[in-house]
Amino acid sequence: MAPTVAESATESFDLTDFVINQGNGVKGLSDLGIKSLPRQYIQPQEALINIIPNESIPVIDMSNWENDPKVAESVCEAAEKFGFFQLLNHGVPLEVLKGVEDATHRFFGLPAAVKRNYSKELSPSNSVRFGTSFSPDSEKALEWKDYLSLFYVSDDEASALWPPECKDECLEYMKKAEILCRKLLTALMERLNVKEIDEKKESLLMGSRRINLNYYPRCPNPQLTVGVGRHSDVSSLTFLLQDEIGGLYVRVNEGKGEEDGWVHVPPIEGSLVINVGDALQILSNGRYKSVEHCVIASGNRNRISIPVFVNPKPSDVIGPLPEVVLASGEKPKYKNILYSDYVKHFFRKAHDGKKTVEFAEV
Ligand SMILES: CC(C)(COP(=O)(O)OP(=O)(O)OC[C@H]1O[C@@H](n2cnc3c(N)ncnc32)[C@H](O)[C@@H]1OP(=O)(O)O)[C@@H](O)C(=O)NCCC(=O)NCCSC(=O)/C=C/c1ccc(O)cc1
Numbered sequence: 001m002a003p004t005v006a007e008s009a010t011e012s013f014d015l016t017d018f019v020i021n022q023g024n025g026v027k028g029l030s031d032l033g034i035k036s037l038p039r040q041y042i043q044p045q046e047a048l049i050n051i052i053p054n055e056s057i058p059v060i061d062m063s064n065w066e067n068d069p070k071v072a073e074s075v076c077e078a079a080e081k082f083g084f085f086q087l088l089n090h091g092v093p094l095e096v097l098k099g100v101e102d103a104t105h106r107f108f109g110l111p112a113a114v115k116r117n118y119s120k121e122l123s124p125s126n127s128v129r130f131g132t133s134f135s136p137d138s139e140k141a142l143e144w145k146d147y148l149s150l151f152y153v154s155d156d157e158a159s160a161l162w163p164p165e166c167k168d169e170c171l172e173y174m175k176k177a178e179i180l181c182r183k184l185l186t187a188l189m190e191r192l193n194v195k196e197i198d199e200k201k202e203s204l205l206m207g208s209r210r211i212n213l214n215y216y217p218r219c220p221n222p223q224l225t226v227g228v229g230r231h232s233d234v235s236s237l238t239f240l241l242q243d244e245i246g247g248l249y250v251r252v253n254e255g256k257g258e259e260d261g262w263v264h265v266p267p268i269e270g271s272l273v274i275n276v277g278d279a280l281q282i283l284s285n286g287r288y289k290s291v292e293h294c295v296i297a298s299g300n301r302n303r304i305s306i307p308v309f310v311n312p313k314p315s316d317v318i319g320p321l322p323e324v325v326l327a328s329g330e331k332p333k334y335k336n337i338l339y340s341d342y343v344k345h346f347f348r349k350a351h352d353g354k355k356t357v358e359f360a361e362v
């Protein structure tokens with residue numbers, strides 16, 4: 001019979017063993033048909049959110065990118081004001097998006113015993129990791145999400161080590177997103193008086209990539225938990241593909257004197273959601289802002305999302321770019337910091353809103 005809260009509270013059902021050690025994930029719990037949320041997933045009330053219904057993040061059509069400078073301008077404005085926007089006609093082919101969505105369902109549909117081989121303990125490489133929640137060892141309450149995280153080292157490594165059920169589709173999506181990324185970063189940098197993305201800047205802005213496949217199964221008490229808690233990404237830019245279910249919320253008006261709250265990012269077929277991450281906030285000395293976001297759980301549908309995180313190289317030292325501080329006389333708000341130290345700091349703690357960036361503040 002499916003376990004209930006009462007049973008898990010009396011430890012007759014070893015949740016950690018089932019979810020983590022056996023590789024069933026929260027998908028396994030959901031598939032059992034549990035009728036109530038195990039207590040380990042009940043989030044404190046403060047994690048739940050004030051939703052503002054009538055606001056939204058910008059939706060930008062890129063069809064005229066080459067001919068109309070206003071398109072790039074609206075991207076830069078959205079990156080400054082919201083840190084989040086949706087793009088239409090972004091150049092990543094719809095078949096590529098469909099391919100990686102299908103591949104995500106294929107991967108999570110595998111038996112637990114197969115997915116488990118990619119867990120932290122058994123994975124043949126640090127760059128391939130199947131897991132659940134975000135940082136289960138440091139979280140007071142777990143998050144209702146399973147994931148496969150793939151760090152790109154080379155085509156050869158990906159071919160050899162990424163799961164065969166999804167590797168080609170992931171590589172294809174990552175590569176197409178990279179073309180779009182270069183366009184956006186070129187425009188964002190021009191606005192900061194960075195005229196050329198030379199080799200050094202290319203490394204700082206887009207020297208490494210990670211693709212995550214996120215799976216948020218149907219949840220018995222969605223309002224008591226979260227899919228992903230409040231956080232900002234540690235990337236330069238994130239390119240997120242979400243399916244048609246919805247549930248991603250972005251923080252708006254923080255410290256602006258207007259109602260501080262969360263707006264929904266409605267799924268738009270064929271679109272991509274772009275957001276600024278902490279690395280770009282630091283490199284731009286706060287001109288572009290990484291913004292808090294979170295995902296609620298769904299009571300009736302299984303949701304997937306697929307972010308590509310474009311980041312500095314782990315071995316890069318990041319800090320405000322000279323064009324932004326030296327040339328303009330602006331004071332640096334952030335120290336120089338080794339990017340892999342920054343990322344390790346992020347991964348070692350539970351999600352905590354925008355606190356990661358304090359690690360780099362002067
Ligand atoms: C520091 C890294 C991540 C790993 O270095 P490593 O030398 O291979 O070390 P480890 O594999 O031992 O990982 C260090 C710690 O990070 C943790 N970790 C290693 N990948 C992971 C992993 N995908 N997941 C969650 N823990 C991990 C890992 O558990 C470990 O914690 P601990 O064992 O407790 O010391 C290194 O690859 C690196 O510097 N990467 C830079 C590029 C990069 O990955 N940037 C992050 C972009 S991801 C992003 O912006 C947002 C991600 C995100 C993800 C989930 C969310 O819910 C929300 C947001």
Ligand SMILES: O=C(O)CCC(=O)C(=O)O
Binds near residue numbers: 214228233247294
């Ligand atoms: O699932 C989503 O829509 C967003 C996921 C997210 O924020 C992340 O993986 O960093």
Ligand SMILES: [Fe+2]
Binds near residue numbers: 231232233293
């Ligand atoms: Fe995120």
